[in-house]
Amino acid sequence: MANRQSSSVVVIGGGPAGATVSTLISQQGYQVELLERERFPRYHIGESLIPETYWVLKRLGMLDKMKSSHFVKxxxxxxxxxxxxxxxxxxxxxxxxxxxxxxxQIRRSEFDVMMLKNAEEQGVVVREGVRVLDVLFEGDRAVGVQILDEAGNQKEIHADVVVDASGQSSMLINKFKLRVPDTQLNxxxxxxxxxxxxxxxxxxxxxxxxxxxxxxxxxxxxxxxxxxxxxxxxxxxxxxxxxxxxxxxxxxxxxxxxxxxxxxxxxxxxxxxxxxxxxDYTYRAKQAAGDGWVLVGDAFGFLDPLYSSGVLLAMKSGELAADAIVEGLQIGDTSRSQIGKWETGYVEGMNRMRRLVCEYYDGFSFGEFIRRFPHHRGSVTDLLIGDLFKPELDQVFHDIDSMKVS
The missing domain is CATH 3.30.9.100 (D-Amino Acid Oxidase; Chain A, domain 2)
Structure with missing residues (x-):
């Protein structure tokens, strides 16, 4: 094909996950191209942030913008x-x-524009109105994407890593039949x-x-x-x-x-x-990465909206993936084991939030639990704010189980 370009990383999708992963990689000096099918602003549900987004927003350089915004505290x-x-x-x-x-509490159409502009300000090449037709492979390794721009031109962009942040319609989750519905949270x-x-x-x-x-x-x-x-x-x-x-x-x-x-x-x-x-929105992919490709945000999975964890999980997966990709680019290793090394710890945190969701649907009473185990009030609040990635929180669920058998 005549029109060929190259970039260190190509990111498909300009939502919070895509904006996060692209910004953090660009901050380390790598060339990143972000491709978004729509033109922002666009409507999206998912309007409530939880506190642990603070730390990712800080790394992105977004905190001052959030503090000066008109979003409700x-x-x-x-x-x-x-x-x-x-x-x-x-x-x-x-x-x-x-x-x-x-x-x-945010309006996603406004927040997502802020995130995308912030990515652009930090060196990401942002292209809206671009449809990704296919992810290109050489054997089992992703090597780029084929795109269609608004003028109707087809091009190939080759990259060391392709990040799929395209949401629930993820191209790669469908290509490899990775989607696993959560039958307990249907x-x-x-x-x-x-x-x-x-x-x-x-x-x-x-x-x-x-x-x-x-x-x-x-x-x-x-x-x-x-x-x-x-x-x-x-x-x-x-x-x-x-x-x-x-x-x-x-x-x-x-x-x-x-x-x-x-x-x-x-x-x-x-x-x-x-x-x-x-x-039917609760699901997870069987794997978060392969050689040369990674799934982040809703492209990897989505959990129930009960505790407003959607944007946090999108941004957290973007952050963890970005760090693994940067390390991989530095050492010349973009294999699944390197750029997907964050998956296990991330899924453990996601599972803690999922467990709290399932307990709520099973009739769990926060008030009764805290009265019985007052020392867990802080741990329960940690779960509610999204501070999920600490093994010591598992004691909460041990004691929830003990209530059921006592």
Whole structure:
């Protein structure tokens, strides 16, 4: 093919995972080309950050931009039981008195643009409106991509490493049939946005609130954002939410009747968008890397939205992959064992969050657990803020198991 280019690393996808991995590699002096099919800004769900994103944002040079943004500050998460009883807020700062314990409720269309521009400012070649047609291989090794630009021109870009950060439609997860659905978390979600909905005051204004349905079959998220907008969505088992029901709008409002605490909060609010839906979204790839290629963010896997871990896991996987790729480029080793060396530790952290999600769906009570094991309050808060990569947290789950048999 006549049009051939080369780059050290090609990243497919410009969301938080792609922007993170590309920025951190570029910071080390390597040529990185980021290819994004759409033109930003574009809509995306996933609006609540958890505190551990702070450390990745710091490495990216994004903290000052976040601090000067109009995003609502988030200090805590609160849970509302099926009976309508509110838990005490889990204030992140009480557990970790550091500025990292304040995070943000974001609008993804704005946040993703900020991340992409930040990548460009730090040397990443960002190309929007570019469709990746195929990942190129020589034997089992990825060596680049074939693209189609907006003018209709096909080109090849050769690279030492191809990073797939293209989200749930990942080309490589489908090419190699790596997707493994999580049958225990076969959930779906319906959501919309309200203007003028109730929000708490002061430190609690930006809290994420998780409200159980009265029938205990699911829960609502309630996320206050800037411009007087609140994101309100319901999550439940796929069969319950989508089989034998009416249209998405009617199902959504039927479930709101099943959660009076949410209905009360939106009494005087105006619905600002049609009800949106997503289904079958919990899955993981069998492997995170191969020779010359890596999966990060949703291209590797997605966990339930219960604890707002999506953006953190996207950015964390991007960070860990970037460090392994940089080390591999430095020593001339871009094999699976090198550029995927982060996978085991990352999956262990992801599994801790998954376990906490599963416990919630099995009826786990934070309040009862903390009353029984008060010394674990800090560890539970660590899990809720996304500080997942510490083996000592496994003691929490040991004691949860002990409650079940006692």
């Amino acid at each position: 988030k200090h805590s998460v609160q849970f509302v039981s099926p009976s309508g009883r509110h838990s005490a807020p889990f204030y992140f700062h009480d557990n970790k008195p550091h500025e990292c314990s304040q995070t943000w 959930k779906g979600a319906l959501w919309t946005y309200y203007e003028g909905a109730y929000r708490d005051q002061g430190k609690d204004e930006g809290a994420t609130i998780v409200l159980s349905l009265q029938n205990k079959k699911g829960w609502f998220w309630y996320i206050p954002m800037h411009d007087d907008i609140v994101s309100v969505g319901v999550v439940a088992d796929f069969d319950y939410l989508f089989k034998g029901r009416g249209n998405h709008e009617s199902t959504y409002f039927e479930e709101m009747e099943n959660c009076p605490a949410v209905k009360e909060r939106i009494t005087n609010a105006k619905q600002m968008a049609p009800v949106k839906a997503t289904k």
